[in-house]
Amino acid sequence: MANEAKHNTGRQVLGWGILATFVAGFFYGPVGVWTGPVLGAWFIGTQRVRRGFVWVMVLTFVPMAIGNWRMVFRTGPVAGLEALVWMLAASAVAVAPLVVYRMVSAHLRGLVSTLPLPTAGVLVQVAALEWLPAKVTGLAFREAGWWNGALREIGREFGTAAVTFAVLWAAAIAVWMWNREAQAWKVAATAAIFAAALWSAAWVGRLEPAGAEARMAGVLICVCGVVVLSVWALADRMRERRSWARLTGNSAETVALLRSPGSLSPLHVEGRPGGEALVSAAGEKFPIRDGVPDFRTTEDLSGANGKYNHLYETIGGFYDDTQRVACALAGMDRDAYVMSYLGKLEVRPGDKVLETSVGTGLNFKYLPRDIRRYGLDLAWDMLANCKANLRR
Ligand SMILES: C[S@@+](CC[C@H](N)C(=O)[O-])C[C@H]1O[C@@H](n2cnc3c(N)ncnc32)[C@H](O)[C@@H]1O
Secondary structure, eight states: OGGGGOBOHHHHHHHHHHHHHHHHHHHOHHHHHHHHHHHHHHHHHTSOHHHHHHHHHHHHHHHHHHHTHHHHHTSOHHHHHHHHHHHHHHHHHHHHHHHHHHHHGGGSOGGGGGSHHHHHHHHHHHHHHHHSOHHHHHHHSOOGGGOOTHHHHHHHHHOHHHHHHHHHHHHHHHHHHHHTTOOHHHHHHHHHHHHHHHHHHHHHHHHSOOOHHHHHHHHHHHHHHHHHHHHHHHHHHHHHHHOHHHHHSSHHHHHHHOBOTTTOOBEEEEEETTEEEEEETTOOEEEEETTEEOOOOTGGGSHHHHHHHHHHHHHGGGHHHHHHHHHHHHTBOHHHHHHHHHGGGOOOTTOEEEEETOTTOGGGGGSOSSSEEEEEOSOHHHHHHHHHHHHO
């Protein structure tokens, strides 16, 4: 296992540099205006919708309440309570685009999957500025003082909606690249193109400031964009729910490999209200949830299995990320390390490979492309992320 100890100093330095930038973002507004949305978009993408919403609300509300404690304590109890309600509303406004992004982008492909965040951001901002009191919007949106360089020019010439679009789109692209494990040079090239586009837009804006009509057209495009993307995502979700064949590629071949864990009898797919199920000749039924057959019983989820199920359901969303970050910070070449043992399996193109406790399917990417992959796991969230990884 000579590869095991291979050290990647470049990646380690980069890892610590990025970590330091994100930490700096908590204390220095002009950095935080970029890093905050990246963290928010990454985090909500690792969670189930409801849990993600609650956590991001808490993580937005608590710092807001701490930063504005004077509003709560300086005035009387009624005014203080009122201020807390504004803050809650402001948090909801700030979090709403992230929730739309979480629900929609998983159903879209490629760069299009990055668009729900900036378009929803513009929509929510415009609606909030129109209909909510300034007390709420003042808390919800970043201070213009935090914008620097091209961003300030863009705000001046094209309006705050353009700034929101640029910042949120950059965040969604960063998370998209992170999730696809883009190489460092691709990330650097994208950042350079993005910065160049931002400066050119600011420069063009100075030559010919956008009129009210052009600004309105931009907002309308965002509104239409978010509606079209949401409808597309909804249709995709319905198709995914309905069709097990769509996820397995060849459902007949996959079903033929499966047996009931109880009676060991063969299974077949039956459509039923609320979704499909795998059914055995003995009448056992195993629901197919979001394309994954669920063979677990209540007893399976007790004792040690119950404990580990809970653990991996909780960390499933960021299991891959913690591994990647830990390896990068330690300067460890994870690819070389994993290959030092997976390479010994001698998997060949055309093979069928089953990984028990497949987790998020991290090992699959180290195997030849031309194989059929099968995985089983106890934890639902690990499998949900495995599905997302395989799609990528
Ligand atoms: C440390 S993770 C490893 C994941 C993957 N094999 C990898 O190398 O990245 C362990 C996985 O085992 C799963 N697991 C734990 N107990 C299990 C059981 N009784 N049956 C199936 N999977 C189980 C967990 O849900 C978790 O996904």
